[in-house]
Amino acid sequence: MGSMIGAAVVRKEDPALLTGRGRFVDDIHLPGTLHMAYARSHLAHARIVSIDTSEATALPGVLGVWTHDDLPGLPPSRSLPGIERPCLATGKVHFVGEPIAVVVATDPYLAADAAAAVVVDYEQLPVMASLAAATAEDATPILDGLPSNLVLEQQLSADDAEAELAAAPHRLAIHLRNQRCAAVPMEPTVCIADWQSGSLTLYATTQTPHHQRNELAQMLGLAQQEVRVIAPDVGGGFGAKASFYPEYLLTAELSRRLRRPVKYVETRSENMTAMVHGRGQEQDIEVGFDDEGRLLALRVRITQDCGGWPDPGGVGLPTLTAFMSGGCYKIPKIAPSFRSIATNTTPVAAYRGAGRPEASFLIERVIDHVAAELGIDPLDVRRRNFIQPGEMPYSTQFEGIVYDEANFPGALESLLRHVDVDGLRKDQADRRQDPSAPLLGIGFSTFVEMGGFGPTPLFEQFGYVGGWESANVRLNVDGSAVVKVGTSPHGQGHQTTFAQIVADQLQIPFEHITVLHGDTATVQEGIGTMGSRGAPVGGSAVLKAAAKVRAKALRIAAHMLEADENDLELVDGRFGVKGAPDQGVTTGEVALRAFKPHLLPEGFDLGLDETAFHEPSNLSYPSGAHCCVVEIDRDTGRVDVLRYVAVDDCGVVLNPLLAKGQIHGGVAQGIAQALYEEVSFGEDGQPGSGSLVDYTLPSAADLPHYETDHQVTPTSFNPLGAKGLGESGATAAPQAVVNAVVDALAHLGVRDVEMPCTPQKVWRILQAATQNGS
């Protein structure tokens, strides 16, 4: 049996999902289930004068209608200390879509009818739906108790680098906007609460069941064993399902009151304003550099949009942006600072990459700006600034941020073996001479991001009990194995990759291994799936647990063979005596013996059932080099991606098929951010992208074929050598695309195009350039 690590095996998850036998939360029907629906605010900022629920209450099938005042003692939703968000609005509403009342009925259609019949009388307040409006001098504070809309402000360096910037031969000020995006997992938020006998079971579309259990128990004054959270099949998350939503508490409370299970199924249109958004940063940057394009100093001032209720998972995102703002470059001085601002919009928190794509976009756009300013090839600017492989691990100026093993220049050179840059440049020049030819642009992104979240002291800051992950591996009597892991995948394929790790460690067939996850009653402990931590942290825990089982099995085998442990080796599912191939016992025989006390040494601890935790000693830093080639239609401004080439270094690749899927998906979301997607609000705070009609989620016809390759530089900070790669594509792609779009227009004097580079935006730039006679 060869190693299963690195094998492109197809997934264990697939047959059920492909035949309609998956089990998503909405597929679960508990007897007697009632259905909850929200009445939501249609105004962005208003005082609630009155709520009339009488008509709704009288409708058929309605068991009740509740407002905040009808649910005394209901704890607030997950909140920042001192800024407690009530589950249902009280006093005033902060954004369009904020829940005001809940209805419970016997049927979801009847619940929706009743929710629509709730009448709210408002007194409108000034709306601040943009960072500009919320930070204007006369802005009204949205959050009670704060003197302004400033929620948090931090300087992450000793000074603002003014001295270094002033001393640099060149200095450039750049403003960048990382627009607000929506995660849009295809399955919206769904939950079922079943409260009986003083205990709560919550089925929820979450990435973090154990974390939700811990929080719910604390909020409700229950012991942790009285709360069971189950995340069955979860239809995508992309960070947004790591947040806590008021419906978790509301369905629980209403199930307790009504003594029946209560289900909530969010509609997509609700989801577009209720589920946390991502990104939403404005960045004011100053960069100092020399004649050769070497970066000497970088000042980054970030303004983060928090939305109407600061999400604890969102307010700190700019710290991650700040830490990663130097990218894969050696910059002597970096001076980041940020302000997190409340606005009358949907709350902002994690979305695939969560703070790091904003950093990578920032520094990679800065590199291209510097190249343009000096008239140097952007690839040369990159090469002159790279941190070199011999300098790894590399301590950045930020405490605790130490890049692990990587080869930044190597990834770029590997990429260039796939891309004929000279040929593309010639094609580009020819097309510029031919007014009937679409313009061609070539963009690069040499990125590093942060994965493997993360050491406990860091994770505690985001409210988690720890940053470790746990796994239990149990060998059954027949030599098959069950793995229980604390990660909670929602598409990542942990049932497959983690079985590969165990198959490799214990030398038992992949088919004989089952991986369980997503249930706090069956899985010992866990943190969850986010921050590219599945393979590096979850996988490492699985490896450690399997290694413990293997070590114990070795002791049993040694007893069975009357040999010294050191003289045994596990090969092809058999513990054999080195040099004596006829003497050996299979893993299955060892497993059976583990349950036979009379055939084991006196007092031997029965069974092969081991739990291990993996606490990461460092974050991991996946990196790579991506190239995007775009074509721009001169008449319509439409941007088409002709080629997208990605070389990723996620360390050891556990399953290349699944790795490819992760890269593709991330790159797709990155291209989508660069070209198509933006969550917008009118000045009155009304959503301009409140459904999938307006929010332009790309289809297969909008996205290209991706060419992928790997550079493998294992990290030394975990036993698998894996860095994670769930977020790499989304981190790398936006700037590769935007750099290509700007490159296509560079001959017109264009230095920047704001995301998303829509046909309208690009067409206006082309028109302006034509009118200026360029």
Added chain:
Amino acid sequence: MSDHKVQITVNGVPGTDEIEARLLLVHYLRDVRGLTGTHVGCDTSNCGACTVMVDGLTVKSCSVLTVAVDGSEVLTVEGLAADGELSPVQEGFRQCHGLQCGYCTPGMVMAATGLLLDEPAPDEAAIREGIEGNLCRCTGYDMIVDSVRWAAEHGGVGAAAERHAHGGSLPVADDGPAPHGSLPQPAVTP
């Protein structure tokens, strides 16, 4: 709200149900027939997670009233592997890692099946255009394109979808199944 009696055959199994006029087909399939493989991903008919076949034609079942398919035959993702083996389309998705979270997958598989019934050997552009009414947030679509191509090269849509589309051995409704490619019959409400 008065109830309406409908007779609908789903995956070859006839059913007679009293339903509300406003009941969407997707909710009929999920909540009345217990076939939860068909998912709801949006409320504006953009995402296609709810795609099923009605009388040989793919439809978004969130945009069809159940009463409108009275007398029709419906094929859902649960019916594709009716012979116990994954259909070539399902197997293609498995072999080419054309799914991750699996939520859009049933609709995507049905859309791909519909595409291959129309066009047994589509090129990449035709595949992309053929499934553009179905949104996937996980895969970036490239491996879905591979999956559909794999299916085209390994037997097409499979027996169950062929039977459904061509009326074969499935139980036949009163006026017979509509030929492949025709529109579902408009509802006749009592």
